[in-house]
Amino acid sequence: MEFFLLTLLLLAVIGLSSFIHHFMPYIPVPLVQIALGVLLAALPIGIHIPMEPELFFVLFIAPLLFHDGKNVSRHALWKLRKPILLLALGLVFVTVFAIGYLIYWLIPSIPLPAAFALAAILSPTDVVAVSAISSRVKIPQTIMHVLEGEGLMNDASGLVAFKFAVAATVTGVFSLTEASWSFLVISIGGLAGGAILAVLIIQLKIFIRRLGMEDVTIHMLIQLLTPFVIFYLVEHFHLSGILSVVAAGIVHTIYRDRDQSPAMQLQVVSQSTWTVLIYILNGLVFVLLGLQIPSVISEIFQDPLFNNWEVSKYIFIISTSLFVLRFLWIGAAWHWGWLKKQIQMPSMRAIGIITISGVRGAVTLAGAFTIPYVLADGSPFPQRSLFIFIAAGVILVTLVAASIFLPILAKPDKGNTDKLKEEMEQVAMLRTIDSAIRSIRELMNDENRGAAVSVISAYTQIRNRLTNVSDENSERLKLIENEIRMKALDAEANYIEKLKKEGQIDREMTYMSEEHIHRMRLAVTNRIHYRRLFIWTLVKRSLYQVVHLFLPNNKERLTHRQAQIKKIIRLKVNMAKTAIQYLKNQMTSENANIYLVIIGEYSELIMKLKLAKKGADSTQYTQLQRELRVKAFQAERDEIQNLYEEGEITIDVTRKIRKQINIREAYWMEESSLHSH
Secondary structure, eight states: OHHHHHHHHHHHHHHHHHHHHHHOTTSOHHHHHHHHHHHHHHSTTOOOOOOOHHHHIIIIIHHHHHHHHHHSOHHHHHHTHHHHHIIIIIIHHHHHHHHHHHHHHHOTTSOHHHHHHHHHHHSOOOHHHHHHHHTTSOOOHHHHHHHHHHHHHHHHHHHHHHHHHHHHHHHSOOOHHHHHHHHHHHHHHHHHHHHHHHHHHHHHHHHHHHTTOOOHHHHHHHHHHHHHHHHHHHHHTTSOHHHHHHHHHHHHHHHHHHOSOOOHHHHHHHHHHHHHHHHHHHHHHHHHHHHHHHHHHHHHHTOTTSOHHHHHHHHHHHHHHHHHHHHHHHHHHHHTTTTTTTOOSOHHHHHHHHHHTOOOOHHHHHHHHTSOSBOTTSOBOTTHHHHHHHHHHHHHHHHHHHHHHHHHHHSOOOOOHHHHHHHHHHHHHHHHHHHHHHHHHHHOOTTTHHHHHHHHHHHHHHHHHHHTOSHHHHHHHHHHHHHHHHHHHHHHHHHHHHHHHTTOSOHHHHHHHHHHHHHHHHHHHOHHHHHHHHHHHHHHHHHHHHHHHHSOOOHHHHHHHHHHHHHHHHHHHHHHHHHHHHHHHHOOTTTHHHHHHHHHHHHHHHHHHHHHHHTOOSHHHHHHHHHHHHHHHHHHHHHHHHHHHTTSSOHHHHHHHHHHHHHHHHHHHHHHHHHHO
């Protein structure tokens, strides 16, 4: 029961981190989760979760890297293989030696092999942390592919180097030839083992499908178990489990791309399940890291052998040295042309982005906890607690540094601030409007089609105004719109003329139809005359109704009148459909926005006429409209929040657009309530 409650508490903390990040998106989620983990550990409720590295790797690292392997671009990995290998192999081994000697010089109480071990565990970057931080920063795609490839590959090289450095510390024996050979065997064996096992698992799923078992649950269960099984089996043979799950993820992606008939339901369930699982695992990794920090800090700070200031200084010196070494290595790679050809941006900025993205994370901490307590002769492992403390400190420093400097480095050059703000605001408004239109189209069905077209038409009008803000453009747009409306009315008039020639409508219906078209033409060309005519028409109808109140209740006359109204409605519906067909035939991608507005108006007219024909009131139609409007406004708010969280817009622009959304919503609700009454 205690384990169950602890699990619920950790999940609640992950949910709280997202809530906090929603209101403070400038703070990366990993830092929020680490802070909550520290706070949780500091509370007097006795929470203590011992770090078991083997379990940590199989439970967290395996599925996370499998998922990354499934989603990484294979084409980009191959195209950028030189810079990726240069960082994932070259930089790792340079870091081991350079930072190892630095640690040995800084802390003489640590033997050289142990210093190499600490440097090795600090060498891998964390692709999960980089992805979390870069979600608010516009990092060029090529750089992101390099960082992802490095993060996927350097875990294996760093951990293998760490393993041999620890073995040398424990036994006092080290062979460079043996270590190099072992590294090749472990890496190639891990890649091959993961690929082979992935193919076998895929064949098992194909066999199950051929047996007629298309049960999504079984296939999803196999998919979820895949990274754990592959990692465990490959590690059992002392090969790289990390590279095995990366290879398995890539193999699964190749199969998915080639499979022509995957179950659509399985794809939807798979995507949703992995999204939730990765969200939880990512969160747990950083919350657990936060939970470990207080105990690590207290162990060092309470030890009289350590000077707290000196220990903290070690962390900053080592972290700075890691960044400096990374900067020099990447600068050399840029100079050799291995990065320059693919990345189209100033060299110093690109080098700076790749440098500061070298964030350390879960693999570093988990590896640090695998350091044995004793050496081969039974004596304690030198400075084990200090190792873990430095590893945790470097993780925090690199995370904070990336959070602060990455947005600055990746920020585009700014010209006129006011002009940029206006452009930012207009782009954000267009994005929110497009999001609302997209959400309505996704919800559209046969039942709500008329209401949906009406809402889309209203949003399209807003979009047209935004894209034609100048008076000159607005006037030109209005002229084009009027011209299109007149042509649509011409199509209606031609339809009536055709019916008249074929004898399908009588003189009265012809007169009424032509009068309707005449009024609509006046509405387009002479609005003042149209208003006068509209008022006179209302007066005539009112007089007609008053006169008929005093006439005897003639059943035949009423039946004839109702039949005439139904005929008129049917004819107007057909006229509107003719106009819509004409507009659709004339519409192109360049003028689609104007045509869609007019088509929307005709579609709404058809819906209202059909409701009138059925003798129904407009309550259901209004209700459908209301539901769609609510969804559209929510889509707008979601989009504006996403733009803010991704760093696309400032807080001032966010507040201004939110205010505009609120005003439009309030205005529409007021208008809707007036119509309903």
